[in-house]
Amino acid sequence: MPFPVTHPALASALAAQGYAEPTPVQSAVLEAPEGRDLLVSAQTGSGKTVAFGLAAAGPLLGEAEYFERAGLPLCLCIAPTRELAIQVSRELTWLYAKAGARVVTCVGGMDARQEQRALANGAHIVVGTPGRLKDHLERGNLDLTEVRVAVLDEADEMLDMGFREDLEEILDATPTTRVTLLFSATLAKDIVTLARRYQNDAFRIDTSRREEAHADIEYKVVRVAPNEIENAVVNVLRYYEAPGALVFCATREAVRHLYGALRERGFSAVTLSGELSQKDRSDALQSLRDGHARICVATDVAARGLDLPDLALVIHAEIPTNKAGLLHRSGRTGRAGRKGVSVLIAPHNKRRKVEMLLNSANIEAEWDGAPTADHIRAKDQQRMLEDPILNAESTPEDLELARRILAERSPEAVAAALIRLHRSRLPEPEEMFDAVSEYRPGPKTYQEGERVPYDREKDGVGANAAWFRLPIGREKNADPKWLIPLICRLGHVTKKEIGAIRIFPRETKFEISKDVEARFLEAIKAASAEGDMRIEPAGAPTPQGSRPSGPRPERGPRPEGKLYEGKKPYEGKKPYEGKPYEGKKPFEGKKPYEGKKPYEGAKPYEGKKPYEKKAGGPRPDKPRVEGGYRPETDRTPPKFRKSKP
Secondary structure (H helix, E strand, O other): OOOOOOOHHHHHHHHHOOOOOOOHHHHHHHHOOOOOOEEEEOOOOOOHHHHHHHHOHHHHHOOOOOOOOOOOOOEEEEOOOHHHHHHHHHHHHHHOHHHOOOEEEEOOOOOHHHHHHHHHOOOOEEEEOHHHHHHHHHOOOOOOOOOOEEEEOOHHHHHHOOOHHHHHHHHHOOOOOOEEEEEEOOOOHHHHHHHHHHOOOOEEEEOOOOOOOOOOEEEEEEEEOHHHHHHHHHHHHHHHOOOOEEEEEOOHHHHHHHHHHHHHOOOOEEEEOOOOOHHHHHHHHHHHHHOOOOEEEEEOOOOOOOOOOOOOEEEEOOOOOOHHHHHHHHOOOOOOOOOEEEEEEEEHHHHHHHHHHHHHOOOOOEEEEOOOHHHHHHHHHHHHHOOHHHOOOOOHHHHHHHHHHHHHOOHHHHHHHHHHHHHHOOOOOOOOOOOOOOOOOHHHHHHOOOOOOOOHHHHOOOOOEEEEEEOOOHHHOOOHHHHHHHHHHHHOOOHHHEEEEEEOOOOEEEEEEHHHHHHHHHHHHHHHHOOOOOOEEOOOOOOOOOOOOOOOOOOOOOOOOOOOOOOOOOOOOOOOOOOOOOOOOOOOOOOOOOOOOOOOOOOOOOOOOOOOOOOOOOOOOOOOOOOOOOOOOOOOOHHHOOOOO
């Protein structure tokens, strides 16, 4: 459906930007009663900026076609991060350009004196972060007494970042007659509390679909060994070859390490973290927008509010801490109707945490192993054959050069050179310990009672193999995806030299080729001396419920005779012969309390009645003893009481 009738200047700006139909949140905001406070819950990337820009048009412009001369701010927009504030300022600038609006941005990391001069020259709309707005407010550079509309964008993130006190101070400086528009991805308890305090009879809009995941984001989980996370990130980037990718890490140190690893392999990457200056952040984001860099490695805080064009892939190199973190990270892609992929790198020891995280977010994810080098090369071939450059129109100069090359070389040689040139620009994929063709999940089948014959030529490295054992099994979540890298590291062998693997409840047995058995024995002996996991030789496994192939061997004759022949159990002895305590009685010759009665010769409280003195009443008239102490009335002993004259 087309956009409803709005202000003429805004309608013209929307048409110029190619906005034909409103998004769900934009449509809901336009249908809300005009002049009412709004409490809006919508997913990240759903067009919230244009939505509150349209909602603010009525209180700001009314029936006027243009803004009057800029003076004190009429609209205040607060965003959690510098990037989001700059993005909001950019959106509102083109939306209100034909209405003559003057937009001023106040964010941390910029020149505060330049912002002060801009505010002094007048502004219709001020966009900023809580910290910088509070600083200008306290210095007297910002006067909010004429504000008609206050917008809180991504209020949940601002509260998570600890800006509650700053927000309260800023909103307390605005008139109570203002229109407050509060936008948040989730309506948690603290958001509702903030809305009740600063909104008046707010109209609530909820366009988020909590029962299902973001329809434009495809979630995938990649199972890897703990020491294969970096290689998995490399292969995922190579497999998808997205025009824009965002890789999340938990700490600055992890960001630096992964960024260096990607640059070393030939990826065009930039980094975003809290230690960068504003100029470095701006340069990194500009490189991503210009296409000079394709990958951004960032922390959660640094990437909040980030909106990049053509961002089609999000990789969680480290698992998010909670559901909100997962949704905010993944929400960087799949924006404005575009499709996106969110990939979680899940080590085997964090599998349960990933499952609980996805269940809490109601996300159905596809579980799989990391892309292998063969899969990536097959994908490269497909992408090369579909490359638009093969179908582009050639210029006469290009055709002349092509004829000269074909005159000196064969078409096959020219095509092979083109393939080499294409591959030279791509980083090499990493070899992953994922596809284990030798592994068969035998123990589970054995528990179910099926007979699975074992064929050494088919299931292992052949008859020329030796068996070894590890003291860890299915009860400790043993899995070939991390057992194979462990065996290779401790035994100094490769994956091809490992044969069949059999996982039992408390141990694991595996084959090693006879050609490397001597080297393997020396390596595991040295590893055991250093305190690593113990590996020792073992015999071929014979799991319960299985037997070798072939006919069952015949049983021998049963032994003749009867059990215990010629002997009876307990012969010559009767159980409990005799009587217990024979010849003796308990407490014989003695009676309890003999010769003494309790309280004999004395009665309790003799000569005294309990609680004889009653509280209150006049003090009895009795003479004082030495020291002024009356035994009948005073409770303080004489030695602690001063004598009176």
